[in-house]
Amino acid sequence: MHRLVACLLVALSALAVAGEPKSPPPPKKPLTFGMAHQYGEEHAQKAKALIEPYLTKSLGSQVTVQPFDTYEELSEALATNKVDLAWITPLAFVQATQKNRDVTALSKAMRSSDGGLFYRSVFIVKASSTASDLKSLAGKKVAWVGKLSASGYLFPRALLGEQGLDPDRHFGAETFAGDHLAVCKAVKEGRAEVGATYAAEPKDGAALAPTGCEDAGPLSDFKVLASTANLPNEVIAHSPDFPPTRVNDVMMAFGRMGNTPDGKKVLTDGFRAQGFGVAVEGDFDPVLALLKTKEVKAKVAEEPKAEPAKGKKKGK
DSSP states (O other): OHHHHHHHHHHHHHHHHHHSOOOOOOOOOOEEEEEEOTTOHHHHHHHHHHHHHHHHHHHTSOEEEEEESSHHHHHHHHHTTSSSEEEEOHHHHHHHHHHOTTOEEEEEEEBTTTTBOEEEEEEEEETTOOOOSSGGGTTOEEEESOTTOIIIIIHHHHHHHHTTOOTTTSSSEEEEOSSHHHHHHHHHTTSOSEEEEEEEOOOTTOOOOOGGGGGGSOGGGEEEEEEOSOEEOOEEEEOTTOOGGGHHHHHHHHHTGGGSHHHHHIIIIIIOSSEEEEOOGGGGHHHHHHTTOOSOOOEEOOOOOOOOOTTOOOOO
16 A cells, blocks of 8 residues: 555656746856957947847847957957957967967858958059059058058068068058058058058959958059958857857857848948858968968867758658
8 A cells, every 4th residue: 555655656746747847948158259440449339239239149148249459469368268259360360279279260251242251461552653563662651450460461561572572671661550441541641652451352353452441432542552362351269168069059140140131231230241151271271371380270160060940850
């Protein structure tokens, strides 16, 4: 009799547990998203206002955008887990991986109407300038972005060397403007005869346009004097301690950004891109070569796995 009562109590207890509503999953940890003022402070604030609510909704947890004044500060923050995610230049990303090899690239920006995954570093002058090449600018004043800017300093200086010109002596004076907009304004207003900025990957046969000068007036006010080969666009990267279980969600959120009107606005006005593609290891070879770094390899995430359609079971 006692055994029968015990069995009934166990069965009733099981039924009671089964009938209880399941506890909701624990809330996801808030995330910090770092970015630099690469298009100027005004754009950074505009991008912050667009990116924060969009990613908060897409990732199911609060996302706070933290702008940094310099690429150096952003690179350091990413390597030391002071930000969870970052929109970062390839150079600053590689430098972060040199500090911590678990910094990982997830997605890279696509620009131009045909979804270009690359850009060029270019030297620009006023459209009215009589300069025909870099040699003709000997002794002139140059405007750079900053010493950790790939397109606005390091790659154009390397281009000077490739043309047999001494990057330390070719120009008579130099100024560090801080961002691409300021470089273009310096050239346009005559405070520098030449500047270094970037140009989106052009379509076959199309002329290079200095995309970095979009906010400085019509691009027809400038002309491109010299250009590097293709370089990788900015990437979305995660910090060393970022939860592996959330990597796929982040990659899918950026991959789907162009599928909705809200996402397209974030792309065009926030990231100045047409979409995001998957980053692959070879993307960073030009940066590694520039830094003469052989022992460090840039780490990239695996391609995101698509979620199964709702209502469908997985087959064999």
